Amino acid sequence: MGEANVDSELEALRAGDEAAFQSLIQRYHGPMFRLAMTYVGDRGVAEDVVQESWLTCLRGLDRFEGRSSLKTWLFGILVNVARSRRRKESRILPFASLWRRDDSDSHRPTVDRSRFGSDGMWSAGPHSWDNVPESKVLGDETIQHVRSAIDALPPKQREVILLRDVAGFDGAEVSALLGISPANERVRLHRARAAVRQQLEDYLK
Amino acid sequence: MNCRQVVELMTDYIEGALSAADRARFEEHIAGCDGCTAYLAQLRMARKIMGKLADEPVPAGVEKELLEAFRSWRSTR
Numbered sequence: 001m002g003e004a005n006v007d008s009e010l011e012a013l014r015a016g017d018e019a020a021f022q023s024l025i026q027r028y029h030g031p032m033f034r035l036a037m038t039y040v041g042d043r044g045v046a047e048d049v050v051q052e053s054w055l056t057c058l059r060g061l062d063r064f065e066g067r068s069s070l071k072t073w074l075f076g077i078l079v080n081v082a083r084s085r086r087r088k089e090s091r092i093l094p095f096a097s098l099w100r101r102d103d104s105d106s107h108r109p110t111v112d113r114s115r116f117g118s119d120g121m122w123s124a125g126p127h128s129w130d131n132v133p134e135s136k137v138l139g140d141e142t143i144q145h146v147r148s149a150i151d152a153l154p155p156k157q158r159e160v161i162l163l164r165d166v167a168g169f170d171g172a173e174v175s176a177l178l179g180i181s182p183a184n185e186r187v188r189l190h191r192a193r194a195a196v197r198q199q200l201e202d203y204l205k
Numbered sequence: 206m207n208c209r210q211v212v213e214l215m216t217d218y219i220e221g222a223l224s225a226a227d228r229a230r231f232e233e234h235i236a237g238c239d240g241c242t243a244y245l246a247q248l249r250m251a252r253k254i255m256g257k258l259a260d261e262p263v264p265a266g267v268e269k270e271l272l273e274a275f276r277s278w279r280s281t282r
Contacts, residue, residue, distance in 0.1 A: 016279040018272060025271055030261040047267070054271055060280040112213050120207030125240025125245060138254065146254050165255035167218075171220055182222075190216035196249045 010070055013061055025054075028071065032078050033169040034150075038158045039082035040089060049085050053078040053084075075167065076177055079159075104156035105184050110194035132204050142203065149199035153192055160185060161192035206234045209239050215248055 012020035036046035117123040
């Protein structure tokens with residue numbers, strides 16, 4: 001989306017254009033909810049977090065200076081609200097230990113070593129999906145497998161892959177939003193995509 | 206570079222984060238390796254499929270509540 005579009009969207013919202021707000025909800029609510037689940041792990045709490053983020057966005061709309069895109073600003077609000085809620089919940093929920101134990105920044109191999117020979121070349125390489133019908137590759141059941149694969153990821157990988165591949169941010173935006181280095185962002189993204197690819201391979205083979 | 210090393214560089218490659226020398230060695234390997242070519246295509250496909258998750262419909266009740274919040278915000282400014 002070009003800057004002109006973003007500006008006109010912001011202007012429409014400030015002018016009270018309900019259709020502009022509805023379009024924003026339809027584009028971002030799903031990814032925002034998924035991201036909120038990464039932090040709080042409970043549907044009801046995640047729904048609260050997303051709702052509070054939208055309300056914070058509305059209250060701040062007149063003061064928003066447009067130094068980032070509307071989308072970046074909105075997801076930044078969500079990350080803040082969700083993280084602060086996680087801190088509150090962490091006293092009572094075992095969920096927080098998922099974050100403490102998460103070693104997603106390590107450089108462990110992402111592909112099972114048994115798939116390579118002693119020379120490091122594939123001994124059991126992946127088979128191309130070129131012969132799998134596109135209706136299957138992009139079908140609902142495949143999407144369901146991908147959804148479960150993402151849900152099963154450690155939280156630090158999940159937040160990165162949701163922002164990158166579901167919400168459509170670029171790498172620089174995601175490292176800024178999460179306050180992590182570009183190198184860490186890539187390590188987490190790589191681990192996450194490798195895990196999702198493996199799930200797809202198991203399903204599509 | 207062998208396959209085990211190449212697969213771990215794939216995201217850096219896609220993101221344009223490899224040095225020129227590593228990029229050249231990576232591409233040289235891929236050009237002669239069906240397994241790594243398939244793996245790279247599959248990482249890209251995984252990304253494409255994940256993009257479809259953004260299209261999930263917003264629950265009607267949620268949308269209604271948010272639009273009401275918008276109207277009330279609009280009326281109190």
